[in-house]
Amino acid sequence: MSSKTSKKQEVLFEIKNLKKYFPVKGGVLQRTVGHVKAVDDISFTIYKGETLGIVGESGSGKSTLGRTILRLLDPTEGEIIYNNEDIASLRQGKLRPLRKDMQMVFQDPYASLNPRMSVGELIEEPMIVQNTLSKADRKQMVVDLLGKVGLGPEARMKYPHEFSGGQRQRIGIARSLSTRPKFIIGDEPVSALDVSVQSQVLNLMEDLQDEFELTYLFIAHDLSVVKHISDRVGVMYLGRMAEIAPKKSLYDKPLHPYTQALIAAVPSTDVLNVREKTPLKGDLPSPSNPPTGCAFHTRCPKVHDRCKVDRPELVHMGEEHYVACHLYTNPESKSSEDLQS
């Protein structure tokens, strides 16, 4: 799949300096005493037809990033360019018609379907709201979509509680497809499912991508899942993008010490080639009080003085491989031999 990226370079979304800060209220008067910087100055591009995977620990801001791009949360700052229009500042009313182009598949298949609506109503609802089809066409579309995700037409009369997690996630996917979107954000769509069901849903999403010419932003905390489905992968740490690169490049030669640690931590089935493991120490620092300089410097095995003061910017290392680390931005302070280690 990674060959796709080289051909398709048409930009679908351009995210520029996106920030989402949640105010922290405190005291009797509920004054703002600080901010949780869930998404802190992130810029990247999403190309048409690709699958961009976003990985990060819990609390790294990856879900907030997805919700902010869809304007389910209002960004604090920054631009989201879609069709030459900055949708970051659009009013909700103007945004509503655009929503049929961009949909979301949620993490928890037990919480993402309204338990009081039948499956047919659930899948039909986006079409009613967006007013895309006549009533008869909508009913037909529901049956078609159920077939596409591998469920029978009788499912439309049932309620979500009658289905298993994997089936519900298929219903969620059918619902997201009903307005024929161009772009779907998967917010950890398989992390709540059994491993055996995960691959079914992932394969379904890949098949649907080809059939409906979809672009995915695939959020996950599991590197192996992202590796399976993505063309490019972005690694987030504490609301910032640490590294973003084509899948092959990222997994074969990760540049950021955080990415290296993540990849080293993936359990390997290869007994003959046991990788050296240097587990990261400590927890993710609080995003309300992030470390100065590089956010990762408190846990980085290759930390040096500059990391504690200067915040690294994403730099291009060739072949669409971007990394935000002073090991690569400041060659004069470190000798080139150290870089290779």
Place this chain on the structure above:
Amino acid sequence: MGIRKTEDVKSSQPEKSKSPLQLAMRRFLRNRLAVAGIVIIIIMVSIAVFAPLLAQHDPRQSDLINVMQKPSGENWLGTDSSGRDNFSRLVYGSQVSLLIGFFAMLFTLAIGVVLGSLSGFYGGKVDSLIMRAADLMLIFPFLLLVLTVMAILDRVTIGIFITIIALTTWPNITRILRGTFLSLREKEYIIGARSIGCSDLRIIVKHFLPNAIGPIIVNATIMMATLIIIESGLSFIGFGIPQPTPTWGNMVTEARSLRVLTQHPEAWVPPGLAILLTVLAINFIGDGLRDAFDTKSNM
């Protein structure tokens, strides 16, 4: 349910499954006390509806020659201090008591649902405003407020009475609804409704309210019982529906006289029992509904 095998090969239209609401109703009907409550309420409502057939006397017609009569073939439960037939008053009183309980509940619920929805959905300034208004209502002693209003108005009709009760008891249900909305707000299906571009009204009506129906129904039922008690209480102290309109509350008022209390139990025991039975029945129904909606099982 569950074991619905695929024997419906010939029928192209598949059978509609039970919705969560229908499942809750099934659980409710298995609860014996709640069903008993339903039966009692049905009887009470029938009495109210068929009152003209059951009562042989005009409940408002006083007969000053025959006051404080003992029960007889003519007056089954005797007559009151103005010579009105107690049995007819008991029968007609059910109309007023149930009407007040039901419509005051509906009115209160309407205010509570609208304000609670707005408060819980929009949050922020709207929420603060509505909640402060609710606080304001709650810190007023309810009785004092009602008595003041009743004292200002010279004639209290049933409509006015219902309005006054609704305007003073809305904060409770408003708070309950707001709380329910707040807990639903972070559910992924609410975010999902937003992500497909639902309007605020659609989100409230199609996504919030159906999922808040459990707490709404349960609280509405229990509120109705409370309101019947409030009506009786206010009537008892003389600030309810004025005579000669019969209500169970102002029938019990007769017992304020020591003579009636000791020598004419037939005048005040039946309406007292009627209040007790009705309120008890409604509370059983409320409990049954709560259990039916609270069950976490998906069956």
